[in-house]
Amino acid sequence: MLHFERSRMFLRTACSVLFLTSACTPASSSPDGQDDATETSSGALVTSGVSFKTVLGNRYVGAQNNGGGAVIATATTAQAWEKFSVDDINGGALESGDTIFISAGTGQYFQAANGGGSTLNAASSNRLGWETFRIVKQSGSGAIANGDIVGLQTVTTGHWVSAENGGGGTVFAYGAALGPWEQLTISGLPSSQPPPPSGTRVVGYLPNWYGSYASWVSKVDFAKLTHVNLAFALGDANGRLQLAPASDLATFVNAAHARGVKVFPSLCGGGGDSRITPFYQPDKVDAFVDEIINFVVSNNMDGIDVDVEAPDRMGAAYDTFIAKLIAKARPRGLPVTAAVSQWMQYGMSDTTLRSFDFITIMSYDNAGTWTGPGEHSSYSQAVTALSYYENKGVPRNKIVLGVPFYGYCWGNCGNGQSSSYVLYKDILARYPNAWNSDWINADGAQYSYNGLATLRSKTALAKQYGGIMIWELAGDVSTSSDQSLLRAIDGALH
Structure with missing residues (x-):
């Protein structure tokens, strides 16, 4: 586990993504009215099969129909709807504070409309400001591992992804802090020390x-x-x-x-x-x-x-x-x-x-x-x-x-x-x-x-x-x- 925290800023200009795209391009308006262009390079690290389970209610976050609709937290096991691809646009190991995109099985991205304050969906084809989240550990810093408790924070407004009552219904992006409703246990990340063969x-x-x-x-x-x-x-x-x-x-x-x-x-x-x-x-x-x-x-x-x-x-x-x-x-x-x-x-x-x-x-x-x-x-x-x-x-x-x-x-x-x-x-x-x-x-x-x-x-x-x-x-x-x-x-x- 690393014992330091990398500080990063999400800058609101097109040139802010120079370290990601190796090019500074003019800012452009987006179809959904988002101002923050955060397109990343193909060099970002993508991990498939990642799941998030509410700490309070032990319910897995899921994308209805595997994408295209609301994000919910009702499942007690992680199946197709509850497994996502996490695109770490900072590259390297996934660490607390990294900026990520989350996509469902259909390839559609998690989106917090208006940057937060309402329900969360997994129905976006964009990789822009409303689709961009920061993943943060509840405690400590450095690398994120399976079993860590994390929160997902919208980059544009700072709202936290929140499962009301700790799960059982729709997921929102209106949390003011990383509290009990916002705490998620992450799993499905690559392990440097794999357990014995599956089934044994x-x-x-x-x-x-x-x-x-x-x-x-x-x-x-x-x-x-x-x-x-x-x-x-x-x-x-x-x-x-x-x-x-x-x-x-x-x-x-x-x-x-x-x-x-x-x-x-x-x-x-x-x-x-x-x-x-x-x-x-x-x-x-x-x-x-x-x-x-x-x-x-x-x-x-x-x-x-x-x-x-x-x-x-x-x-x-x-x-x-x-x-x-x-x-x-x-x-x-x-x-x-x-x-x-x-x-x-x-x-x-x-x-x-x-x-x-x-x-x-x-x-x-x-x-x-x-x-x-x-x-x-x-x-x-x-x-x-x-x-x-x-x-x-x-x-x-x-x-x-x-x-x-x-x-x-x-x-x-x-x-x-x-x-x-x-x-x-x-x-x-x-x-x-x-x-x-x-x-x-x-x-x-x-x-x-x-x-x-x-x-x-x-x-x-x-x-x-x-x-x-x-x-x-x-x-x-x-x-x-x-x-x-x-x-x-x-x-x-x-």
Whole structure:
């Protein structure tokens, strides 16, 4: 990210575009009465497939009939009408303050009649003053990346493009400032760090007990992920979600979005059921669903992961909760996913299971501190789990295989412990060749975990389904190391 802002002036004479056209031509009157000739050279940078989503209402800006009519903000997904070409007449990378034209699929340009103050249309064949906008980041300066919040300002009058009520109807060009109705999340820009191949999800959980999420921005290798689930969002006494401070979440979410990675809050987590399950009971479920949606929207997140692991406290109330959550989330373009496992599957109906946008299978913990030594996450266990959910009627492309970046120790585990949960990186620190195995029996201790070879094999298996999930990203060494588990997964995907 560049840490400076290029200052540019939009001058109101024909000679002002000398740096764009390499020629100074006489000003001429235009058919629509616009005085400001801003024709640009063919050297300007054009990016296709760009979308703008309202921050307040999570509605995509669209051009009716793909151009030729009004600009609206009603869609919950970005399809043809919601994808545009952005012509950066300053050239080079798209940066805050750059002057742009925006065209719909028919080739017609966004136009603010009279330079602003009324409805916006995508029906102009001109590239003049009324069609010219300045794109500005809500905060910061320099290069604009996917996931950044931006505003579009008319050059001639300084009005901001505004979706009334944050979306749901017509878009205007009358905003006086870059406020909530004027804030748009940009996507579809080229990414310098593309995620893994389309269709193969790589979902990494990141707990909130290893330091602030902002501190993880420089540690997480977003290029090797498609989703990050932040764990865990829990209800307070009134059912309001608590995960991390808003500023901390914003730093992480913005960094992830800049690299094309989606961020979900993960609700509950193993052992957190007492902080969630009371609020999806019949007398509280509607308010709780609204709280979840508001939390996701206000923190600019991309969906909701549900990780309730209390099957005896699920049942019909849980099924109703998920149905209501999906009913509120899906129109806003927010996927709802779930972490599942065979041992707790009796807690939800098959109908609910099949209703999620995708599921992540917790194919681990076959052994642990509550058992004697044993393989806690074998390849054969993964095969069995995948088959189980496929036989439940979940489509293959919605089944994501979970893998561990941790293991278990039994025996002489240190600190007087006879059994313990231990991160992969800590096993590796004690036994430098641990990457080459799944089992260590040394120094009076036994360890079960997944080494590089098993992770590569599981990744090849997961590619036949909907992808791979990781609990937890904090357990790995840096991906700059050949011994990194995430690096092994990424290598097996390509």
